[in-house]
Amino acid sequence: MTDQGDALYLDVAVRLRKAIADGVFPPGSRLPSEHVLAQEYGVSRNTVRRAMEVLREDGLMASQQGARRTVLALPRLQSFGELRSFSRWARSIGEVPSGRVDVLERRPADLAQAHALGLRPGDPVVYLVRVRLLTGVPVMIERTAYPERVGALLSLVDLERESICERLEEHGIAFAHAEHTIDAAGADAEDARLLEIPAGTALLRERRRSTDHQGRPLEWSQDRYVGDAVAFTIRNSVAASPLVRDRPPVTGK
Amino acid sequence: MTDQGDALYLDVAVRLRKAIADGVFPPGSRLPSEHVLAQEYGVSRNTVRRAMEVLREDGLMASQQGARRTVLALPRLQSFGELRSFSRWARSIGEVPSGRVDVLERRPADLAQAHALGLRPGDPVVYLVRVRLLTGVPVMIERTAYPERVGALLSLVDLERESICERLEEHGIAFAHAEHTIDAAGADAEDARLLEIPAGTALLRERRRSTDHQGRPLEWSQDRYVGDAVAFTIRNSVAASPLVRDRPPVTGK
DNA sequence: AAGTGGTCTAGACCACAAC
DNA sequence: TTGTGGTCTAGACCACTTG
DSSP: OOOOOOOOHHHHHHHHHHHHHHSSTTTBBOOOOHHHHHHHHHHHHHHHHHHHHHHHHTTTTEEEEEEEEESSSSOOOOOSSSSOHHHHHHHHOOOOOEEEEEEEEEEOOHHHHHHHHHHOOOOOEEEEEEEEETTTEEEEEEEEEEEEEHGGGGGSOOOOTOOHHHHHTTOOOOEEHHHEEEEEOOHHHHHHHTTSSOOEEEEEEEEEEEEEETOEEEEEEEEEETTTTTTEEEEETTTOOOOOOSSOOOOOO | SSSSSTTTTHHHHHHHHHHHHHTSSTTTBBBOOHHHHHHHTOOEEEHHHHHHHHHHHHHHEEEEEEEEEEEOOOOSSSOOSSSSOHHHHHHHTTEEEEEEEEEEEEEEEEEEHHHHHOOOOTEEEEEEEEEEEEEEEEEEEEEEEEEEEHHGGGGOOOTTTTTTHHHHHHOOOOOOOEEEEEEEEEOOOOHHHTSSSSOOOOEEEEEEEEEOOTTTTTEEEEEEETTTOOOOOEEEESOOOOOOOOOOHHHHH
């Protein structure tokens, strides 16, 4: 996001991804060794490894010490290496995103909002309720609280059509991190009205707290998705993140 | 999982994590530069960077080119860098996991199972339905299909008490990768009976396909969690994100 | 202008897989 | 035994933030 659009390892990752997509390395096959690929692409072995890291994060291939890497699946249409906004995500699957503002006001923070944004209860926040639509069909309600310095910029955004995240980035507000909590909840009366569904329908609930690079809170949102219209997909590997040990290893080294 | 229990960068990661937990580097503060830390720990700068990568994946700190790294938050009790097995997760939050077997049989694969496991419809799979309980309270239904070579080992597992994942690993079956799809669904009659809740209650639905290092399918599972008993937490950053929003798979329910 | 993180190289050694 | 991926080092340059 910062830049590095021209990093060498990203080039290598793109070329490898394309080779896999083109069937040069079909699913289930083993990739050439890092040494060979390094020569092939004219880069160092470390750069090849850095590219492999990108592909592994996308779930495209697996590695095992001592054995060549295995191609796992056909490549995705796009890289998932970044946190996406609803708008970006919608466009990436060929849908037209839009929004319908239900509430936009300055109000005192409640307990949850204050805690998430690092404010005191009663401090002012900008509160936005938006119904998000895919090609005209309501699929999600977004209930977001912004700290004042962020919320003040909302007036610059066309909330019916534009991506808040993208527009705010143009004004120096960078969404760098997010913590999501996901569970299920039944639609209450307001959910039912806004999403045009029966009350009680099962919804996917996501609570999200986003911060900038320094960890300063940028938003606190409670979103509710229509269960059969949207799903989250997560890939993980044991190799991706080593288990946290309870105690540091005793070994001398 | 391969080994690397003694990797240097993991040592450095543990020591940094501890320093943050001990308040040496409080949240919001900037870490010393990589150069300084490398000297401090007596390792190369690259090794410090590798350790930082681990902490970043755990959401402990942020980085920005040109500026020192920022400590984001106090370390969490458990890392969600990987999705754990139900048993492991339950124990990590101090609950006692158990299971109640509802169905365990050999049967022909249906369409979804065959596709996920790389079989043809009608090929035999081992099908297991288990209610999982936390300290005696039902919180989840697990409906899992195993290919025969894996399912054959299930007879070695005490399904009421043990973790399948952990026991199978002792027999050379290594769960290395998984792809999860999460959405919401209402409880049907069977769900309601097994979980002892009213029909229609909002449930969190997870479809999971697990594979070994070579990408060979090990299981295909559809789990349903009671919405207010369980939630998933995920952290991500623009730099590296395991989270993906995806179009819902062709349902089937 | 100085300091810092991001990238890259060209080596090296080890543990493990595969032949 | 050979080859491979996993780890580690000691440099280097660049883009960016900060003072």
